[in-house]
Amino acid sequence: MRVLVTGAYGFVGNAVVRRLVEAGHETVALTHRPAGAPLPALPVSQVLHGDIRDQEALAAALDGVRGVCHLAALTRVRESFERPAEYQAVNVGGVVTLLDALAAAxxxxxxxxxVLASTAAVYGAAAGQQPIGEDSVPAPSSPYGLSKLAAESELRARAEAGALTAVGLRCFNISGAVGGVGDGDESRIVPKALEVAAGRHPYFGMNGDGDAVRDFVHVDDLARAYVMALEAPARAPYRTYNVGGTPVSVREVVATVERVTGREVPVVHHPPQPEPPRLVADVSRIAAELGWRPERSGLQRMVTDAWSAVSAGNR
Incomplete structure (x- = not known):
């Protein structure tokens, strides 16, 4: 199958492309990086350059394509409060442009x-609903979460109108590395702790005692979910799946980083914040319907793989 991957050169896109090729698919990459700019090695058959809001660029990228993994987006929760209009324009506008390009075929x-890259941020705090199932009422608490929920709604509406079939993957916290490519977003827990271990930051800021529990999934396990969602017969015009792996506390993450790296991670404790004590994915639907289960999402494995990428300079 010829598959278009938008955002192919990102942290998740890199892993998805590799899994697609391993499964025998031909991949086409659409990147916003300018033509002539150096690109990391990736086993794609074709690279096209253009913005995901450019219908002409998308129309060219969709030529002969039988599947789309739409990953290109803005993804930083804190940043989204500073740039809400831009998050709406890229994350929702990109999906609308893709759908319009498909409709013009x-x-x-x-x-x-x-297959759309969505996020657990659509659930917000999800108080009293643990583990969080796909039928939980969305209550996004950030412009990022709002933009992704709106993107899901656009895709669902077109699918239910009979224009296409689609899947939304609501990913929880993604970690690890594939092909030496890790997550360079230091606003996230594991990358920040690793940067402190590497000596690039003086300390790790922890709210309270670090008891808050979050669900982490290895990026390679997530990439397998994309392939399985793409290949599976459609059960409905639109289907949503959670993708999570291992629930761990922030304190456990820091301790594991110290153990894996053999280096101290100095911690500065900030006052406790009004944040959910536990956000954990119910992955029973994707297990039952697609046969997906996490294979590499143990905390030590994720941190070890991520540290290897940091040590190699591939943040």
């Missing part, structure tokens, strides 16, 4: 299946 052409 020649009559009679079967539209590709679309």
């Amino acid at each position: 020649p009559a009679g052409a079967t539209p590709p299946k679309v």
Whole structure:
């Protein structure tokens, strides 16, 4: 199958492309990086350059494509409070442009299946609903979460109108590395702790005692979910799946980073914040319907793989 991956050169895109190729698919990458800019090695058959809000660029990228993994987006929760309009324009506008490009395809052409990168941020605090199932009422508490929920709604509406079939993958906290490519976003827990271990930051800021529990999934396990969602027969015009792996506390993350790296991670404790004590994924739906289960999402494995990427300078 010829598959378009938007955001192919990002942390998740890199892993998805590798899993698609391993499964025998031909991959096409759409990147916003300018033509002529150096690109990391990735086993794609074609690279196209353009913004995800450019319908002409998307139309060219969709030529002969039978599946789309739409990963290109702005993804930083804290940053989204400073740039809400931009998050709406890119995360929602990019999906609308993709859908419009698909709708402009020649009559009679079967539209590709679309797998959308969504997020657990659509659930917000999800108080009293642990583990969080896909039927939990969304209550996003950030512009990022709002933009992703709106993107899901646009895709769902087109799918339920019969225009295409689609899947939304609501990912929890992603970690690890594939092909030496890790997560360079230091606003996230594991990358920040590793940067402190590497001596690039003086300390790790922890709210309270670090008892808050979050769900982490290895980026390679997430990439397998994309392939399985793409290949599976459609159960409905639109289906949503949670993708999570291992619930651990922030304190456990820091302790594991120290153990894996053999280095101290100095911690500065900040006052406790009004944050959910536990946000954990219910992954029973994706297990039952797609046969997906986490295989590499143990905390030590995720931290070890991520540290290897940091040590190699591939943050």
